[in-house]
Amino acid sequence: MSDGELIEDLEDLFENAPCGYLSMWPDGRIAKVNATLCDWLGRPREAILGKRLRDLLNVAGSIFYETHFAPMLRMQGYFHEVALDMVRADGSIMPVLANAAERRDTSGELLFTRLTLFKATERRQYERDLVEARAAERDARRQLEDMVMSLQAGMAEQVAIVMEEKHNSELKEQFVAVLGHDLRNPLAAIDAGLGKILRDQQWTDRTPVILNLMKNSVSRMSALIDNVLDLARSRLGGGILLNRDEARSLQSTLEMVIAEIQAANPDRTISTRFQIARTVRIDHDRIAQLFSNLLGNAVTHGAPDKDIAVDCTVDDAGNLSLSVANAGDPIPQEMVPLLFQPFHRGQVRSNAHGLGLGLYIASEIAQAHGGRIDVESDQNEIRFILRLPAQ
The missing domain is CATH 3.30.565.10 (Histidine kinase-like ATPase, C-terminal domain)
Known part of the structure; x- marks a missing residue:
């Protein structure tokens, strides 16, 4: 086999692998993507190159990326089996499991980040079915409670109760999203950083970086809590509380x-x-x-x-x-x-x-x-x- 044939085979292995490949520049923009991932997403290569990974994710996946994926990757240089939902060109969701690893030069400077993506449709479908079954159970219980309440009050009162429950349910779902993705994940970054520092028990060149990431995680959590409290006040009718002062500059x-x-x-x-x-x-x-x-x-x-x-x-x-x-x-x-x-x-x-x-x-x-x-x-x-x- 000639060298030319070997190079052609390697290129074909990358382009038509049974998994998706992409690599990103240090600024997070996609530098290379294989034909397999392009076909899965139904997007031409030129529509993906130059984008950021979060641009290919749904809202929840983008939140997970910003608060967990990126900090953990910067902290330890890799991650394994991260569950994400990618959005195809037609708007449908494609569940994937992602592995990533950074490539650095001899001086420690980041050159690029490589990712492999595997379809996880069946696994995620099982998880969704389980969630839907639990939701169906909750819905059935709520409907039974509504039927009992409907025997105790008039129709007008019942309509008001249903509307209020719907409003509170949406608010609770938003809080669950915040708590599930934006508070838990900074805590995970802090826990990982503490584990590394306590495990090594010595000051290294990476220690200031880890401590800075932990500090940023704490600041992000504090800001999220403040915003969630303000959101709760405004949505529950309390509004934003003011303490007016004319003396300050x-x-x-x-x-x-x-x-x-x-x-x-x-x-x-x-x-x-x-x-x-x-x-x-x-x-x-x-x-x-x-x-x-x-x-x-x-x-x-x-x-x-x-x-x-x-x-x-x-x-x-x-x-x-x-x-x-x-x-x-x-x-x-x-x-x-x-x-x-x-x-x-x-x-x-x-x-x-x-x-x-x-x-x-x-x-x-x-x-x-x-x-x-x-x-x-x-x-x-x-x-x-x-x-x-x-x-």
Whole structure:
């Protein structure tokens, strides 16, 4: 067999293997994918190259990727048999089991990450059947309870009860998603890091990296808990609670948030313009939370080589306008309403992180103050604008 024939055989083995192959650059973008995976997904190769793995996953899979898959891969350099749901071109779901391993050079720099993907339709179908059977049992029990209750009250009262139960059920499902994917997985990363440190019982070059990942996991969990509590208050009718204060300086509040974001992202440039004619009666902690979400979004989704512009104006009457602008790909107009809905962020931007509660909570804070957040997007920049009327 000639060398040419051997190379051709190896290429054929990669392209037509009985499993999916793909490799990713250090920035997470897909560098190579085999024909098998393209056929499974019903997507041409050019529609996959340059994407990120989370772009090929459903919402739950994307959450799992951000909070478990990526941190564990960075921490230990590999993982085995991670269950994910990939989305085919026709919108159907393809369950897979994924294995991954990083490839680094002699200096430890990441060159690329390789993944193998195996179909897990039968295994996942069994799991789904089990879940559906339990759900059917719960539904049957709920229906029986509803029948008993219907004998004790009139039809109008029963309709109200059913609607309330549906609302609470949806809220509980959202909480289960948060607890199941976003709180448990950072805890797993912390547990793995502690296990490695306690097992080695010595300081190595990797120890600061592991400790930093653990710290980030704790911060992410704290932010998730705060957002979940705010979501619960707003959905259960309590609304966002405010503690208004007219004595504090709005500019100082905003500069504190800018300093925190700048410290975490020293390579980004944030320009500011303040024209604040008078004090305003607002909840400074809530406005700081809102502003941190807007500025954090600009850092995450904006062009890394372009400035982020912050502009705050308070006129003599006390009307407040606060805008955060960044360069980046425009947001389609039909997708703008989804920005402020909980758990919908991933449907709007392919590089979205987390659950999409940040902008929802920011919008709720604006509404609690009697204001709103507007979005302006064109080919040059994306601008989020908080507008609060005089209090």
